[in-house]
Amino acid sequence: MREVEIVTVLDSNFLIAVLRGKETPKVTLDMFDNPKTTMINVFELYFGAMRSIKSKEVMAETNSLLKSIEIIDFDRHAAAKAADIHAKLMSSGKTLDVQDVLIAGIVITNKEELVTMDINHFNRIPGLKCRSWKRGDYGR
Numbered sequence: 001m002r003e004v005e006i007v008t009v010l011d012s013n014f015l016i017a018v019l020r021g022k023e024t025p026k027v028t029l030d031m032f033d034n035p036k037t038t039m040i041n042v043f044e045l046y047f048g049a050m051r052s053i054k055s056k057e058v059m060a061e062t063n064s065l066l067k068s069i070e071i072i073d074f075d076r077h078a079a080a081k082a083a084d085i086h087a088k089l090m091s092s093g094k095t096l097d098v099q100d101v102l103i104a105g106i107v108i109t110n111k112e113e114l115v116t117m118d119i120n121h122f123n124r125i126p127g128l129k130c131r132s133w134k135r136g137d138y139g140r
Contacts, residue, residue, distance in 0.1 A: 009036045009072065009107050011116035012044040014133050019045075019061055029068070036070040038106045040099050072106055081105040085125055094124055104128050 010029075015037060018029050029035055045066070049058040082105025089096060096104075100118070104125045107114045112129075116122055119132040 008032065008115045008131075009038060009103075009110075009112045010041070010069070011037075011103070011114055011118065012041045012048075013117040014115055015041065015045060015065065015069075016048065017133075019058070019065060029065075034070060035068070036072055036112065037066075038072050038103050039074050040102045040106065042066060042071055044099060072110055072112075074102060074106055075109075077109045078102070078105040081109050088126075089124065096121055096124065101125075 010032075045062050046059070049055055049062045052058040079102075082102045085104055085108075086096075086098070086101045089101070100122065103114070104122065107129075108125075108127050114122060114128065114130040115133045116130055117132060117134045119130055122128055122130045
């Protein structure tokens with residue numbers, strides 16, 4: 001029997017590790033009752049697949065993985081939150097990739113937590129709950 005579910009949104013780097021078969025022994029996709037990701041992460045996965053030498057194979061693997069994950073859309077609430085985050089970061093002289101700001105907007109407006117390897121730069125965003133899957137900060 002599983003402990004209480006960790007409610008999370010899985011970042012692209014976690015999903016890429018799953019696709020490459022490099023899941024750590026501590027963190028696997030099946031430990032989540034309801035794994036989620038964002039539409040922005042879907043874009044990043046498809047973009048990587050299309051740039052791959054084995055693009056048809058990688059695209060098929062990506063599609064198979066995405067069928068098992070709930071995908072959270074980028075709506076106007078997430079857009080407004082992301083715009084606010086981006087403006088504040090720029091005003092303070094900090095920058096993040098636009099995709100990461102969009103992901104943060106989605107995660108915050110949906111009251112979720114992000115599981116990522118990029119913990120240091122996501123920690124710059126006030127109000128974003130995130131954990132590092134590489135360090136095992138996921139509570140198990």
